[in-house]
Amino acid sequence: MNPLASINLSTDLALVEARGKVRTLAEDLGAQAVAGTAVATIVSDVGRRAIKDDLPVTAELAIEAVEGRTIMQVRLSGVSALPEVEGLRSRFGIEAISSTAVDGGRPSVELRIPTSTPAARVDEAFLDRERARLIQRSPGQLLEEVQRQNVELSSLLEELRDTKNALALKARELETVNRELESFSYSVSHDLRAPLRAVDGFGLALLEDYDAALDETGKDYLRRIRAATARMARLIDDLLSLSRLTRDEMHVGRVDLSRLAEEIVAELREGEPGRNVDVTITPGLEAEADAALTRVVLVNLLGNAFKFTDKRDPARIAFGAETVDGRLWYCVEDNGAGFDMTYADKLFGAFQRLHTTDEFDGTGIGLAIVQRAIHRQGGEVRAWGEIGTGAKISFCLASPRIGG
Amino acid sequence: MHMYTLRDVLVVALPPAVYDHAVQDLQTDILTQIAETSAAVLIIDVAPVDLIDRFFAQTMLDLCKMAALLGAHPIITGIDSPTAAVLATFGLDMPDLDLVGSVSDALAQLGVTNTEPIPRG
Numbered sequence: 001m002n003p004l005a006s007i008n009l010s011t012d013l014a015l016v017e018a019r020g021k022v023r024t025l026a027e028d029l030g031a032q033a034v035a036g037t038a039v040a041t042i043v044s045d046v047g048r049r050a051i052k053d054d055l056p057v058t059a060e061l062a063i064e065a066v067e068g069r070t071i072m073q074v075r076l077s078g079v080s081a082l083p084e085v086e087g088l089r090s091r092f093g094i095e096a097i098s099s100t101a102v103d104g105g106r107p108s109v110e111l112r113i114p115t116s117t118p119a120a121r122v123d124e125a126f127l128d129r130e131r132a133r134l135i136q137r138s139p140g141q142l143l144e145e146v147q148r149q150n151v152e153l154s155s156l157l158e159e160l161r162d163t164k165n166a167l168a169l170k171a172r173e174l175e176t177v178n179r180e181l182e183s184f185s186y187s188v189s190h191d192l193r194a195p196l197r198a199v200d201g202f203g204l205a206l207l208e209d210y211d212a213a214l215d216e217t218g219k220d221y222l223r224r225i226r227a228a229t230a231r232m233a234r235l236i237d238d239l240l241s242l243s244r245l246t247r248d249e250m251h252v253g254r255v256d257l258s259r260l261a262e263e264i265v266a267e268l269r270e271g272e273p274g275r276n277v278d279v280t281i282t283p284g285l286e287a288e289a290d291a292a293l294t295r296v297v298l299v300n301l302l303g304n305a306f307k308f309t310d311k312r313d314p315a316r317i318a319f320g321a322e323t324v325d326g327r328l329w330y331c332v333e334d335n336g337a338g339f340d341m342t343y344a345d346k347l348f349g350a351f352q353r354l355h356t357t358d359e360f361d362g363t364g365i366g367l368a369i370v371q372r373a374i375h376r377q378g379g380e381v382r383a384w385g386e387i388g389t390g391a392k393i394s395f396c397l398a399s400p401r402i403g404g
Numbered sequence: 405m406h407m408y409t410l411r412d413v414l415v416v417a418l419p420p421a422v423y424d425h426a427v428q429d430l431q432t433d434i435l436t437q438i439a440e441t442s443a444a445v446l447i448i449d450v451a452p453v454d455l456i457d458r459f460f461a462q463t464m465l466d467l468c469k470m471a472a473l474l475g476a477h478p479i480i481t482g483i484d485s486p487t488a489a490v491l492a493t494f495g496l497d498m499p500d501l502d503l504v505g506s507v508s509d510a511l512a513q514l515g516v517t518n519t520e521p522i523p524r525g
Contacts, residue, residue: 012423019455037455037486041494044457048424083458087493 451482
């Protein structure tokens with residue numbers, strides 16, 4: 001047997017090569033398409049088993065002339081028997097001849113496939129042509145393709161690495177800027193307190209010690225000055241708590257939101273005993289969250305709900321949950337003053353107010369705090385409202401793996 | 405491998421050669437996609453595959469059974485006649501399996517019409 005091609009069935013790539021070569025030769029020689037496919041299938045099955053069992057198996061392809069006809073030969077060396085295949089001879093006319101190991105050689109099985117090529121046509125030129133055809137089916141081309149894709153991949157990888165580095169750099173810059181901003185607002189808030197205390201203190205001293213020297217208008221001005229300093233002190237307190245929200249370490253655990261809401265509502269009721277507020281809290285709502293941050297969220301949301309319903313009788317406030325887009329959203333809903341959805345994006349900005357202080361008291365920082373406390377836990381917050389009808393603030397919390 | 409969804413039909417076009425070590429990933433990818441898209445029908449197009457030997461055919465049959473367990477009716481397209489003859493002769497059992505000529509035939513049978521050309525990959 002002088003093989004036209006010889007393939008070691010030791011890799012997946014070699015299997016693909018062997019299958020392709022068997023089919024090409026069968027086609028070129030005019031064997032039945034089913035016969036070519038059958039032999040390729042057998043070679044593939046045998047090869048898969050050889051790779052799996054780590055056994056050396058070689059497939060050799062050759063041509064032999066028998067009684068004026070060309071027979072295609074596929075010899076599988078290192079194989080003593082074929083896998084159980086039926087109908088090989090009866091259906092496809094393929095003969096399988098097993099040889100036992102002779103003289104230290106390997107056992108082999110030879111598959112003989114009849115073709116329509118007359119033996120007379122098979123000369124040296126024909127064989128050379130077939131060899132060249134089969135070489136084209138070699139993994140060289142496949143390898144080239146793999147190498148080309150590898151180059152593409154590595155340049156993509158480099159791009160990715162660059163992007164990653166740039167992102168990391170930006171993240172570090174942002175972190176620094178953020179830290180500076182935090183410490184700036186913290187120290188500003190602290191430093192503002194001292195002169196403010198002085199203004200308030202001297203205002204009080206004037207009112208107390210120079211009572212006789214001031215007329216009613218003068219006293220009224222002083223009272224306004226003191227009211228303004230009190231308001232500014234509250235703003236500073238809020239600023240401080242906002243910056244503390246981002247600085248304090250998070251401790252994520254199971255938080256009973258329903259119980260927390262009940263406690264907060266009880267405190268709010270104590271603060272306004274005369275009001276008729278109908279509060280519904282869905283029992284059993286729990287979350288993996290930071291207890292302190294979550295308390296801040298609910299204190300602000302329920303506090304807002306109490307505040308903006310103070311002209312309603314009865315005021316209705318509900319705390320519950322709903323599933324939207326596969327995520328659980330907790331919501332605080334009220335029948336209070338509501339807001340215009342046009343300004344919904346302003347709602348969560350610090351010191352943004354959609355109502356005057358005459359209408360409703362406050363610094364305008366509550367929802368900014370809420371948003372920050374929720375974002376820090378990897379969550380999201382949304383608001384709906386309608387003037388005169390009420391508002392609904394929903395928030396979801398992310399999984400506990402998201403740190404601050 | 406290329407996957408896309410048309411309505412509730414998940415169409416999977418297999419790559420020319422699927423190596424042993426990639427078979428499990430392939431099965432996992434397809435089953436995950438079925439679960440994610442809640443596909444009612446899975447069309448596996450084997451037309452691009454260079455040769456379907458018995459191991460690969462068995463893998464596809466197993467995949468079809470798993471897809472059916474996930475509630476997706478499996479259809480295999482693109483098996484040429486020599487392959488069908490060889491697999492049948494070699495005794496590969498294909499019980500209750502829908503074999504359809506091409507992806508477009510399968511989609512037409514399902515009543516899914518698609519004006520876009522069907523991507524192959």
